[in-house]
Amino acid sequence: MNHAGAPLAYITGASSGIGQALAQRYLDAGWRLALSARRADLLHDWARQQGVDDDRIGIYPADVSDSAQAMAAGRQCLQQQGLPDVVIANAGISVGVDTSIAADLAVMQRVLATNVTGLAATFQPFITPMAARGSGRLVGVASVAGVRGLPGHGAYCASKAAAIAYCESLRGELRASGVRVVTLAPGYVDTPLTRANRYAMPFLMQPEDFAARAVRAIDAGDSWRVIPWQMGVAAAVLRQLPNAWFDRLLVGRARKHRDGGPGAAPDEPGGRP
Numbered sequence: 001m002n003h004a005g006a007p008l009a010y011i012t013g014a015s016s017g018i019g020q021a022l023a024q025r026y027l028d029a030g031w032r033l034a035l036s037a038r039r040a041d042l043l044h045d046w047a048r049q050q051g052v053d054d055d056r057i058g059i060y061p062a063d064v065s066d067s068a069q070a071m072a073a074g075r076q077c078l079q080q081q082g083l084p085d086v087v088i089a090n091a092g093i094s095v096g097v098d099t100s101i102a103a104d105l106a107v108m109q110r111v112l113a114t115n116v117t118g119l120a121a122t123f124q125p126f127i128t129p130m131a132a133r134g135s136g137r138l139v140g141v142a143s144v145a146g147v148r149g150l151p152g153h154g155a156y157c158a159s160k161a162a163a164i165a166y167c168e169s170l171r172g173e174l175r176a177s178g179v180r181v182v183t184l185a186p187g188y189v190d191t192p193l194t195r196a197n198r199y200a201m202p203f204l205m206q207p208e209d210f211a212a213r214a215v216r217a218i219d220a221g222d223s224w225r226v227i228p229w230q231m232g233v234a235a236a237v238l239r240q241l242p243n244a245w246f247d248r249l250l251v252g253r254a255r256k257h258r259d260g261g262p263g264a265a266p267d268e269p270g271g272r273p
Contacts, residue, residue: 006056010034010077010084012064012122013091015042018141018189018214021207022088025215027052034077034084036060036070036122037091064091064118065110074125083129086218088139089122096258097155107259108155115159120166127179134178137218140167142185144226144235160185171223180221184214187231203230 009026013019015037023033023046033056035043040061047057058081062073077084092115097104123138130136145153146160164183171181188204210227217225226232241249 006030006032007085008032008034008081008083009086009088010036010074010126011088011090012036012062012070012118013141015039015046018186018207018210019088019090020046021211022090022214024050024208025211026086027056029215031085032056032058032081034058034060034081036062036064036073036077038063064089064122065113067117067121070118070121071124074122078125078129083133084126084136086137086139087123087126088141088218089119090139090141091118091122092141092159094156096152098152098258099154101258104155104258108158111155112159112162115156116162116166119163123170127174130179131174131177136179137182137221138167138170138174138179139182139184139218140164142167142183144185144187144231146185147235148238180223182218182222183224184217185224185226185232185235186210186214187226187228187234203228203234 009023009031011019011023011026011033014023014033014035019035019037023035027033027050033052035047035057036059037043038061040059043059043061047059058077060073060076062069064070074087093111095107095111097107097111099105099108119140123140126136126138130138140163142163143156143160145157146162146164149157149161164185167181167183171183174181186205189210190204190206205228213227214225217227226235
């Protein structure tokens with residue numbers, strides 16, 4: 001079957017978790033796929049398992065923490081498959097840090113390079129051609145962890161707060177262009193990354209359920225969507241709590257694993273607190 005006329009979705013961090021679930025959702029809907037991750041072999045394995053025709057998929061290995069790699073992958077997609085209808089900047093990492101440990105500052109730099117600059121570098125090749133066409137969706141996967149800072153999560157929370165603000169800024173810049181900027185803020189999603197967490201995860205979702213709701217939000221062009229909605233309510237309440245109450249609420253809460261522990265997983269989307 002010739003799929004040349006099908007819409008195209010470009011997804012980073014597509015080798016596992018949320019990214020892979022989103023790829024599956026778009027594949028099932030008849031879209032063509034442009035997938036990027038650090039490990040291209042995992043993408044090729046997944047494509048073979050799904051029996052995806054060669055004319056429906058392009059695979060572009062890249063580490064989004066390296067802006068040059070992220071932009072080169074996007075340009076390669078433009079050359080080989082054309083201009084996507086949807087670009088989902090989903091790749092990210094979630095690692096605990098302790099600022100009292102000097103070595104963790106390098107970890108923080110890596111998290112910010114992946115989750116913030118990597119998001120912008122993913123979008124960069126597509127902004128001008130999408131604006132010229134007058135349509136498209138640029139989707140940033142943030143997190144409810146960007147709403148308030150959590151002990152031991154300084155790098156991750158800071159990166160997701162920055163991602164939220166960046167997407168909001170970009171949305172204003174592109175408002176008159178016809179290009180919609182969608183910010184998704186997942187709560188807890190059951191992936192290999194979150195299974196290492198040492199604390200309760202309310203409203204835990206399966207990746208497939210998240211993907212279904214995310215695609216609906218993307219189709220609608222929502223500027224901001226917390227998934228699931230219950231986590232959105234919880235985040236809104238936490239945002240309004242006085243600092244003293246919020247600080248007391250977190251006393252004794254287990255912290256995320258630091259770099260090198262079981263909580264670190266490259267190419268996992270950073271959309272979970």
